Amino acid sequence: MQQLTWQDSAVRDVLRHIKLAKPFCYGMTNYIAANLSANVLLAVGAAPAIGGAMDWPTVFGANANAVWINSACLMSDSPHQVSQTAQAAHAAGVPWVLDPVALGAGASEYDQVVLGLLAFKPTAIRGNASELIALTGGQGGGKGVETTLSSQDALPFIEEFARRQGCIMAVSGPVDYITDGTRTVSVAGGDARLTQVTGAGCSLGALIAAALSSPTDPLTAVAAAHAFYAEASQRASGAQGTGSFAVAFLDTLSLLDSESV
Amino acid sequence: MQQLTWQDSAVRDVLRHIKLAKPFCYGMTNYIAANLSANVLLAVGAAPAIGGAMDWPTVFGANANAVWINSACLMSDSPHQVSQTAQAAHAAGVPWVLDPVALGAGASEYDQVVLGLLAFKPTAIRGNASELIALTGGQGGGKGVETTLSSQDALPFIEEFARRQGCIMAVSGPVDYITDGTRTVSVAGGDARLTQVTGAGCSLGALIAAALSSPTDPLTAVAAAHAFYAEASQRASGAQGTGSFAVAFLDTLSLLDSESV
Amino acid sequence: MQQLTWQDSAVRDVLRHIKLAKPFCYGMTNYIAANLSANVLLAVGAAPAIGGAMDWPTVFGANANAVWINSACLMSDSPHQVSQTAQAAHAAGVPWVLDPVALGAGASEYDQVVLGLLAFKPTAIRGNASELIALTGGQGGGKGVETTLSSQDALPFIEEFARRQGCIMAVSGPVDYITDGTRTVSVAGGDARLTQVTGAGCSLGALIAAALSSPTDPLTAVAAAHAFYAEASQRASGAQGTGSFAVAFLDTLSLLDSESV
Numbered sequence: 001m002q003q004l005t006w007q008d009s010a011v012r013d014v015l016r017h018i019k020l021a022k023p024f025c026y027g028m029t030n031y032i033a034a035n036l037s038a039n040v041l042l043a044v045g046a047a048p049a050i051g052g053a054m055d056w057p058t059v060f061g062a063n064a065n066a067v068w069i070n071s072a073c074l075m076s077d078s079p080h081q082v083s084q085t086a087q088a089a090h091a092a093g094v095p096w097v098l099d100p101v102a103l104g105a106g107a108s109e110y111d112q113v114v115l116g117l118l119a120f121k122p123t124a125i126r127g128n129a130s131e132l133i134a135l136t137g138g139q140g141g142g143k144g145v146e147t148t149l150s151s152q153d154a155l156p157f158i159e160e161f162a163r164r165q166g167c168i169m170a171v172s173g174p175v176d177y178i179t180d181g182t183r184t185v186s187v188a189g190g191d192a193r194l195t196q197v198t199g200a201g202c203s204l205g206a207l208i209a210a211a212l213s214s215p216t217d218p219l220t221a222v223a224a225a226h227a228f229y230a231e232a233s234q235r236a237s238g239a240q241g242t243g244s245f246a247v248a249f250l251d252t253l254s255l256l257d258s259e260s261v
Numbered sequence: 262m263q264q265l266t267w268q269d270s271a272v273r274d275v276l277r278h279i280k281l282a283k284p285f286c287y288g289m290t291n292y293i294a295a296n297l298s299a300n301v302l303l304a305v306g307a308a309p310a311i312g313g314a315m316d317w318p319t320v321f322g323a324n325a326n327a328v329w330i331n332s333a334c335l336m337s338d339s340p341h342q343v344s345q346t347a348q349a350a351h352a353a354g355v356p357w358v359l360d361p362v363a364l365g366a367g368a369s370e371y372d373q374v375v376l377g378l379l380a381f382k383p384t385a386i387r388g389n390a391s392e393l394i395a396l397t398g399g400q401g402g403g404k405g406v407e408t409t410l411s412s413q414d415a416l417p418f419i420e421e422f423a424r425r426q427g428c429i430m431a432v433s434g435p436v437d438y439i440t441d442g443t444r445t446v447s448v449a450g451g452d453a454r455l456t457q458v459t460g461a462g463c464s465l466g467a468l469i470a471a472a473l474s475s476p477t478d479p480l481t482a483v484a485a486a487h488a489f490y491a492e493a494s495q496r497a498s499g500a501q502g503t504g505s506f507a508v509a510f511l512d513t514l515s516l517l518d519s520e521s522v
Numbered sequence: 523m524q525q526l527t528w529q530d531s532a533v534r535d536v537l538r539h540i541k542l543a544k545p546f547c548y549g550m551t552n553y554i555a556a557n558l559s560a561n562v563l564l565a566v567g568a569a570p571a572i573g574g575a576m577d578w579p580t581v582f583g584a585n586a587n588a589v590w591i592n593s594a595c596l597m598s599d600s601p602h603q604v605s606q607t608a609q610a611a612h613a614a615g616v617p618w619v620l621d622p623v624a625l626g627a628g629a630s631e632y633d634q635v636v637l638g639l640l641a642f643k644p645t646a647i648r649g650n651a652s653e654l655i656a657l658t659g660g661q662g663g664g665k666g667v668e669t670t671l672s673s674q675d676a677l678p679f680i681e682e683f684a685r686r687q688g689c690i691m692a693v694s695g696p697v698d699y700i701t702d703g704t705r706t707v708s709v710a711g712g713d714a715r716l717t718q719v720t721g722a723g724c725s726l727g728a729l730i731a732a733a734l735s736s737p738t739d740p741l742t743a744v745a746a747a748h749a750f751y752a753e754a755s756q757r758a759s760g761a762q763g764t765g766s767f768a769v770a771f772l773d774t775l776s777l778l779d780s781e782s783v
Contacts, residue, residue: 051594060666072312075313297557335575336598363575459564460560502775504771
């Protein structure tokens with residue numbers, strides 16, 4: 001299995017593209033993670049807009065360079081608005097990311113709405129092991145928004161699902177795996193304290209959207225976003241405490257320079 | 262009146278339990294405080310989920326180890342969803358915290374919905390003096406979400422109400438008072454700049470929920486959460502400015518070690 | 523054209539008033555910017571409340587010392603609630619600020635609701651060049667919430683509109699311009715990284731509301747809020763990375779002392 005890191009020029013190419021093109025990334029996400037998600041996008045030079053205000057879903061969903069839908073947005077958006085966004089992106093050929101937060105944690109009405117979004121063919125789906133195993137029909141066993149399984153547990157499930165659905169699947173953990181069902185790459189490193197910063201996983205969904213707006217192939221683009229995260233969080237690892245770590249992480253992400261390793 | 266501090270082993274026992282059990286804490290809260298509330302819970306090792314997405318209120322309200330309802334969640338949740346959460350927690354025997362933000366500030370329709378939640382028997386109610394005096398039927402005289410009274414002013418009101426309602430009442434101020442109507446404990450210390458960090462009080466409501474998931478008696482558990490706050494904010498007091506203080510507070514909270522004073 | 527800075531005593535008078543009077547500022551805003559907006563107000567000593575919970579719009583809209591409406595609040599508030607707030611403030615003679623986020627970016631239903639708020643006579647309107655040119659009927663050409671034009675491009679549009687509408691217009695950019703249609707003042711300085719902190723512009727709308735609660739004339743008050751921002755962000759410019767910069771900005775804003783330059 002290929003391992004991708006910040007050292008790979010293909011990874012840095014994706015960041016170079018984002019910094020030059022300043023892609024307009026539109027997100028439907030939950031209000032816990034919305035602020036960090038926007039700051040993560042701004043840190044790499046993308047132009048975010050978030051939220052289901054009136055006709056933003058249909059207009060921004062179609063006009064953006066990339067879209068991400070974090071299904072916990074259902075805490076303030078209606079199922080109809082979420083579908084509208086997915087449909088608008090799909091119809092316009094805009095790459096879009098699905099982040100099925102808390103899928104399989106027991107809320108079956110919520111789960112049904114999330115699974116209904118698969119009809120609009122997300123370009124990539126990201127999540128933790130519990131969420132993605134639940135998405136593929138397995139027993140994910142999540143506890144609220146936390147996973148109880150490792151990313152490696154999810155690997156066979158997501159490889160099979162990626163082939164069947166025709167999308168990129170990306171599972172986060174101590175080692176991240178990104179697959180199109182045929183080829184799988186891994187991204188290691190990072191800092192476990194990222195799991196103690198609320199919305200860090202959700203914000204990775206936003207960053208994946210920005211990466212998908214680049215001309216790089218989707219599998220590499222999605223893996224590149226994971227590699228930015230791993231590199232930035234590793235560079236931030238000197239921070240003491242979870243508050244400083246979150247600040248240092250945004251700092252190091254904003255200071256990543258596509259021209260230097 | 263007994264004074265509890267971080268020095269008391271009963272206080273540190275509550276933190277030890279949270280770090281070991283990683284309780285799943287479900288919250289309905291306002292979007293201003295949601296991010297900090299989740300980060301406060303993650304800092305002490307709890308597993309938060311927030312928001313009224315579809316059937317989360319009934320499912321997570323019943324399945325969580327503890328629940329908190331910050332009534333300003335009515336800015337994005339419906340009265341029905343809030344009641345569902347309270348009812349689910351009550352029916353399942355899950356301890357839950359009510360934080361009646363801005364009660365008594367003049368919005369009578371809002372106040373009615375908040376008071377209606379008392380039927381679902383919150384385990385603990387926390388707030389500032391104005392809010393809690395208003396809750397007990399007195400003239401709280403709050404200005405928006407700010408209090409115009411001292412925590413000591415609220416003491417006789419909340420002691421009487423705690424007895425009548427059969428719950429823990431906790432009022433925040435330069436000195437915090439926590440009472441079950443029979444026994445009252447105080448928690449002193451902390452840093453006044455905590456009142457300049459938006460959502461700090463709301464996030465204490467989340468932390469109280471986590472504390473109530475421990476086997477410690479509820480009065481001590483609620484006081485312990487206040488003592489974590491006092492200790493962490495005091496350790497953060499070297500920070501210059503309100504931005505650094507907020508970061509330092511999360512840091513010191515995440516670095517509190519139940520094995521050392 | 524007059525240039526105002528932190529050095530001008532008229533600017534510092536506005537801050538002195540806010541610190542003494544602690545104005546209650548009520549905002550309807552988007553959940554991405556809500557946390558920072560509240561923290562910006564707390565940093566200067568104002569008392570914020572945010573959100574459309576039940577009857578807060580009518581009660582707090584009328585009772586506050588100042589109100590701000592960031593139209594992206596439509597992602598969680600209904601058009602009716604937003605109108606209620608504007609109407610309540612207008613009827614009660616409470617100064618209020620309109621921030622027409624993303625106006626002219628293509629979402630025509632959204633734009634219609636925003637333009638409808640002009641009937642309630644905002645005291646001041648702030649935004650970036652694209653938004654304000656669109657407001658005046660020109661081709662703003664924004665990309666999501668980002669502007670594609672300079673503040674100077676907007677100047678003739680906003681001067682004419684300020685006269686016609688009878689309000690203060692304020693456009694943000696490397697140089698900010700504030701006008702009542704007859705007199706125009708500029709505020710320079712600041713740090714471009716403020717545009718990489720999500721919600722910084724939205725939070726300026728909140729700060730303008732606080733400034734308008736002072737007895738200073740509205741044009742100077744609105745310019746003063748811009749000057750606080752310019753001074754604080756310049757003092758924060760030593761920070762490395764966008765995360766540290768955001769923290770340092772809140773710090774320097776909270777440490778601005780009206781008694782010293």
